[in-house]
Amino acid sequence: MSPPPTSVTERAHAKVNLVLRVGPSRADGLHPLCSLFAALALHDEVTVTADPSADGDVVDCPGVDGDNLAAAAAAAFRAAVPGVELPPLRIEIEKRIPVAAGLAGGSADAAAVLRAANTLAGGPLGPDELRAVAAGLGSDVPSQVEPAHAVVSGVGERVERVELPPLALVLLPRAEGLSTAAVYAEADRIGRFATDLDPAPLHRLAARARAQADAAPLAAALANDLQPAALALAPELEDGLAALRDAGALAAQVSGSGPTVFGLFADRVAADSAALALAGVDRAAPPIAPPGEPAAAPAPIVTELHAA
Numbered sequence: 001m002s003p004p005p006t007s008v009t010e011r012a013h014a015k016v017n018l019v020l021r022v023g024p025s026r027a028d029g030l031h032p033l034c035s036l037f038a039a040l041a042l043h044d045e046v047t048v049t050a051d052p053s054a055d056g057d058v059v060d061c062p063g064v065d066g067d068n069l070a071a072a073a074a075a076a077f078r079a080a081v082p083g084v085e086l087p088p089l090r091i092e093i094e095k096r097i098p099v100a101a102g103l104a105g106g107s108a109d110a111a112a113v114l115r116a117a118n119t120l121a122g123g124p125l126g127p128d129e130l131r132a133v134a135a136g137l138g139s140d141v142p143s144q145v146e147p148a149h150a151v152v153s154g155v156g157e158r159v160e161r162v163e164l165p166p167l168a169l170v171l172l173p174r175a176e177g178l179s180t181a182a183v184y185a186e187a188d189r190i191g192r193f194a195t196d197l198d199p200a201p202l203h204r205l206a207a208r209a210r211a212q213a214d215a216a217p218l219a220a221a222l223a224n225d226l227q228p229a230a231l232a233l234a235p236e237l238e239d240g241l242a243a244l245r246d247a248g249a250l251a252a253q254v255s256g257s258g259p260t261v262f263g264l265f266a267d268r269v270a271a272d273s274a275a276l277a278l279a280g281v282d283r284a285a286p287p288i289a290p291p292g293e294p295a296a297a298p299a300p301i302v303t304e305l306h307a308a
Contacts, residue, residue, distance in 0.1 A: 007049040008116040012108035013147040021194040022225040034197040039306035048116035054088035061093040073110035100177025102256035104140040111144035162206040168271035171301040174259035183257040186229035219250035230258035247274035275300040
């Protein structure tokens with residue numbers, strides 16, 4: 001048997017919630033959910049290298065300040081395999097997914113670190129065991145252990161893979177992020193939560209869309225229980241939703257807790273055409289600098305589904 005590699009590069013795929021149903025918080029403060037995740041071709045690249053000379057794990061993620069979930073993932077992996085020796089890791093993240101955007105970029109990076117660390121350690125954990133580790137890092141991380149379209153339930157720990165038809169999407173990021181915790185707090189204040197979190201209808205929806213090879217059933221079913229809270233905190237997101245619909249989107253909604261909004265399009269040609277039109281739209285954004293002047297909205301991103 002050949003020895004494990006000393007460096008591994010993994011792709012960390014963004015996702016959108018085509019359907020997101022959220023229940024009221026449990027005694028532990030977590031919200032149960034039922035969601036149809038679509039994994040996107042848009043991805044970060046995460047390179048993890050064993051570095052025995054280092055004093056500890058190091059994360060290099062240009063443009064992202066503060067604590068990084070990737071470092072927590074490395075620590076969680078070590079804790080899960082106490083009998084396995086793993087040298088300090090150098091984690092390099094090339095960001096392509098917008099940060100704090102409701103696209104699960106940080107969760108995808110963390111899952112990529114788990115996969116890479118497992119490879120560097122000789123593969124002591126299987127996918128189910130990795131998902132169990134991932135569940136302790138956040139509700140979006142388990143589904144990213146094996147990036148694919150999925151119906152996700154519980155508090156993110158139950159992941160059931162599904163197939164979806166080809167889709168083209170246009171993402172409209174926002175210059176300023178939106179705190180997931182703040183969105184959930186606003187959702188708690190509003191108090192309108194789902195009472196039925198049965199995943200079976202989402203399985204039927206995915207199967208119907210796949211059988212018809214058509215985005216229309218998915219467009220008709222788009223739903224996000226966190227959207228009212230996100231719009232309450234950032235009303236200007238309505239401008240992005242309207243712009244996407246005006247540009248020909250079959251449907252548009254906030255992605256997860258936001259602030260990115262996305263539109264579904266019939267095909268890549270339609271999405272590319274819409275993105276060109278939207279690039280010239282003056283979408284509202286909070287002022288950053290200089291005071292009183294709005295920051296330029298990031299350019300639209302055209303992507304398709306990840307071919308898992």
